[in-house]
Amino acid sequence: MTTFPDFSSFDVLLASAAAMPAFDADAAEAARARQMELTKPPRALGRLEDLAEFMAGWRGDARPVIAKAQALVFAGNHGVCAQGVNPFPQEVTVQMVANFQSGGAAINQLCRVAGAELGVVAIELDRPTADISETAAMSADECLSAMRQGAEAVDADADVLILGEMGIGNSTIAAALALGAFGGEAADWAGRGTGSDAEGVSLKAQVIAKAVALHGGLPALEQLAALGGREQAAICGAVLAARAHRIPVILDGYICTAAAAPLFKADPELLAHCLVGHRSAEPGHRKLLEAMDQAPILDFEMALGEGSGAALALNILRAALECHNGMATFAEAAVSGA
Amino acid sequence: MTTFPDFSSFDVLLASAAAMPAFDADAAEAARARQMELTKPPRALGRLEDLAEFMAGWRGDARPVIAKAQALVFAGNHGVCAQGVNPFPQEVTVQMVANFQSGGAAINQLCRVAGAELGVVAIELDRPTADISETAAMSADECLSAMRQGAEAVDADADVLILGEMGIGNSTIAAALALGAFGGEAADWAGRGTGSDAEGVSLKAQVIAKAVALHGGLPALEQLAALGGREQAAICGAVLAARAHRIPVILDGYICTAAAAPLFKADPELLAHCLVGHRSAEPGHRKLLEAMDQAPILDFEMALGEGSGAALALNILRAALECHNGMATFAEAAVSGA
Numbered sequence: 001m002t003t004f005p006d007f008s009s010f011d012v013l014l015a016s017a018a019a020m021p022a023f024d025a026d027a028a029e030a031a032r033a034r035q036m037e038l039t040k041p042p043r044a045l046g047r048l049e050d051l052a053e054f055m056a057g058w059r060g061d062a063r064p065v066i067a068k069a070q071a072l073v074f075a076g077n078h079g080v081c082a083q084g085v086n087p088f089p090q091e092v093t094v095q096m097v098a099n100f101q102s103g104g105a106a107i108n109q110l111c112r113v114a115g116a117e118l119g120v121v122a123i124e125l126d127r128p129t130a131d132i133s134e135t136a137a138m139s140a141d142e143c144l145s146a147m148r149q150g151a152e153a154v155d156a157d158a159d160v161l162i163l164g165e166m167g168i169g170n171s172t173i174a175a176a177l178a179l180g181a182f183g184g185e186a187a188d189w190a191g192r193g194t195g196s197d198a199e200g201v202s203l204k205a206q207v208i209a210k211a212v213a214l215h216g217g218l219p220a221l222e223q224l225a226a227l228g229g230r231e232q233a234a235i236c237g238a239v240l241a242a243r244a245h246r247i248p249v250i251l252d253g254y255i256c257t258a259a260a261a262p263l264f265k266a267d268p269e270l271l272a273h274c275l276v277g278h279r280s281a282e283p284g285h286r287k288l289l290e291a292m293d294q295a296p297i298l299d300f301e302m303a304l305g306e307g308s309g310a311a312l313a314l315n316i317l318r319a320a321l322e323c324h325n326g327m328a329t330f331a332e333a334a335v336s337g338a
Numbered sequence: 339m340t341t342f343p344d345f346s347s348f349d350v351l352l353a354s355a356a357a358m359p360a361f362d363a364d365a366a367e368a369a370r371a372r373q374m375e376l377t378k379p380p381r382a383l384g385r386l387e388d389l390a391e392f393m394a395g396w397r398g399d400a401r402p403v404i405a406k407a408q409a410l411v412f413a414g415n416h417g418v419c420a421q422g423v424n425p426f427p428q429e430v431t432v433q434m435v436a437n438f439q440s441g442g443a444a445i446n447q448l449c450r451v452a453g454a455e456l457g458v459v460a461i462e463l464d465r466p467t468a469d470i471s472e473t474a475a476m477s478a479d480e481c482l483s484a485m486r487q488g489a490e491a492v493d494a495d496a497d498v499l500i501l502g503e504m505g506i507g508n509s510t511i512a513a514a515l516a517l518g519a520f521g522g523e524a525a526d527w528a529g530r531g532t533g534s535d536a537e538g539v540s541l542k543a544q545v546i547a548k549a550v551a552l553h554g555g556l557p558a559l560e561q562l563a564a565l566g567g568r569e570q571a572a573i574c575g576a577v578l579a580a581r582a583h584r585i586p587v588i589l590d591g592y593i594c595t596a597a598a599a600p601l602f603k604a605d606p607e608l609l610a611h612c613l614v615g616h617r618s619a620e621p622g623h624r625k626l627l628e629a630m631d632q633a634p635i636l637d638f639e640m641a642l643g644e645g646s647g648a649a650l651a652l653n654i655l656r657a658a659l660e661c662h663n664g665m666a667t668f669a670e671a672a673v674s675g676a
Contacts, residue, residue: 039437040444041532045646046619046639088674095673099377104666106378112664113657194379281384299637300654301384308383315653316638319451326450328442335433336426 005240007148010140010221013240017270020243024060031056034063037329047297051275051317052324058248058273059159063325066318069116070155071162072238073100073107073307076146076230077128078169079137083207085172087195090128093168096306097122100166106304107164110311114318116162121153123230132176132211136226143225143233150234151241161242162277162314164252164307165231165259168194171282174258176208176227178284180216181261182291191254191282192303224262232259239263239274248273250310250317253280253303257288264292275317278302278309343578345486348478348559351578355608358581362398369394372401375667385635389613389655390662396586396611397497401663404656407454408493409500410576411438411445411645414484414568415466416507417475421545423510425533428466431506434644435460438504444642445502448649452656454500459491461568470514470549474564481563481571488572489579499580500615500652502590502645503569503597506532509620512596514546514565516622518554519599520629529592529620530641562600570597577601577612586611588648588655591618591641595626602630613655616640616647 006016031053036042043049055064075097081090099105100120111118123146129137138146154161167173171193178189186209190201215226224233235251239260242249251257251274263270271292278298279285289296297313330336344354369391374380381387393402413435419428437443438458449456461484467475476484492499505511509531516527524547528539553564562571573589577598580587589595589612601608609630616636617623627634635651668674 038444039434039442040642043619044532044640044642045444046641048638048640048650092674095671096377099666099671099673102666102671104377104664104671106376106383106661106665109660109664110657113653113660194382281381298654300386302382302386303384304378304382312386312654312657315451315657316636316650319448319650319653322447322451323444326442326447327444328437328440333433333437333440333442335437336430 004244005151007144007151007237014266017240021246023057023272025057027060027062028053028057030062031324034324038327039330039333039335045323048320048323051320055248055321058246060246064321065325066159066321068158069114069160069162069314070158071111071116071118071164071307071311072153073118073120073164073166074150074231074234075122075125075166077125078167078173078229079128079131080133080172080207081169082131083133085204085207086169086193087200088168090168093166094125096166105306106308107306107311110308114311114314116311116314119153121149121234123149123234129229132227133207136215137228138225140225146230146233147237150237154238154241154245156245158247160314160317161238161247161249162307162310163235163238163249163256164310165235165255165305167229167231170229170231170255172204172207173227173229173232174255175204175284176211177232177258177261178288179208179212180223180227181265188287189284191284220262220266235259236263239271243273248275250275250277250313252277252307252310253305254282254285254288255305257285257292261292277313342582343489345482345489345575352604355578359584361395361610363395365398365400366391366395368400369662372662376665377668377671377673383661386658386661389658393586393659396584398584402659403663404497404659406496407452407498407500407652408496409449409454409456409502409645409649410491411456411458411502411504412488412569412572413460413463413504415463416505416511416567417466417469418471418510418545419507420469421471423542423545424507424531425538426506428506431504432463434504443644444646445644445649448646452649452652454649454652457491459487459572461487461572467567470565471545474553475566476563478563484568484571485575488575492576492579492583494583496585498652498655499576499585499587500645500648501573501576501587501594502648503573503593503643505567505569508567508569508593510542510545511565511567511570512593513542513622514549515570515596515599516626517546517550518561518565519603526625527622529622558600558604573597574601577609581611586613588613588615588651590615590645590648591643592620592623592626593643595623595630599630615651
């Protein structure tokens, strides 16, 4: 069996992660060979063919299926809201979690359409992390605990995992993680988030510049603890657990991608089983996707979070596999080649 | 009731088309107002919100649903194949129609995933149109007959219509229609189609330049008859019939969009109820979409035809309406505003 990552310390975690399963090039090659036999010109299904190969390699199966799709939305609260970086009150986090649980949010509808089972994991919403512009958001133990909660929420039987987040103030956290991981100007990473005006964006840039000046030199996972939040740590834990089970992951937009940035900084290979569902309307996402060498599946001017763009992209992944598995070959259909 | 377009002559057809239903701005406005009340920041669902408004306006319903999605693939054969513009033999058209009918093609899988009922209309495959580089492809009566067949295939009960095509040689027909409608250089519109090499593309450009030199000055629908094919005429007929029934249409890629170009040239308003499912890998499609003021839903490097990109986009349209109709409002979910 695969080795579950060990969350007892950051160093132990990275050592255990290095031993996790790799892409199965033989299964991917067999999938590619099948694509060449299907009743279509070579490459006529474009990126749908790439997605089928990707799934084949990570599932270790030349004819991979999605019998079970799991979606997980992690929620947390953030001490940095004390800096006035967000126009919404912090109680919206718990209100939106209730909305997820009662089925009224966008992610509920998008999971129903795409056939994903939604799980919501709210992590200590009544205990926001510390203000990153003043001190470290979390201790190493708090961060590892949230990572473990993320990992434990992953269903080993899933064939694909959709990840999303909710947390008032977490577009500031995302911008801080991106600035911490990839540098550049604070203003490059700070966007409007949920309804900030130009003044709000400027304040956000100042706050993240201060936070990164305070914590920027740390190793990748220590930086996650210092600049991140519980839902970001949980996303990292879920990404690693999915990898242990050979489950491909679809990350959502800017905040979800930034949450995984510390793993990329630790070792880009830790995200090799991850796709990004869409390019967010948040301007920092384009730059972040380039830094993390990710081509998003969709580009739809969305900026909601909750896993919404990832769940939407699941429809495309399902279509890719239905074509891959369901189409006739030239021989089966007696269609003439060129 | 709506007026079915009258296919007795091109002039009568355009006169009857001018009386067809218009966009219901009140229904669209009511849909927009609902979007502002749903539990998400304004515009956070990006183009999904636009799609919900578009559907509301065309269906005349602030809460539009897709109870029935129809997909139609029209097939025809082309005399221009005598010029050697295509590496595949012409019998592939009938073989692929059989593949559609037995469920083995990409479009079958994509319709199943997206919940569309597929109909295949093969139009006189044993009687290819005339060679456009020598003479008019069809007489006006032949063209009107194919348009009528396209219109009659449309189910008045459908809530959305997916259109696609199959016809060996029809990427040459598409390039000729685009050059005829929008001018420019022949080489701008001629792409690789199904497996042409650089020499094949160059030959294709010469052939369409010759065809448009012969027929280019004609009015829009006369040009459809001279440069088009039966499946292109059927697509135009189906587009008009859908409009008569207030059914929004999703056009597929380059060939399907080019098929509708004569309607755009006759009056851009005739395509106001049409979306384009994806941007094809055929280089001419980008230019054509710009000329026809269309922003494609997906961009996936696909170049298959059959309605494949349109059917894939139907998943996105369904997701847009599920969010629009299924999400809770701020009041219903007791979520605080900014």
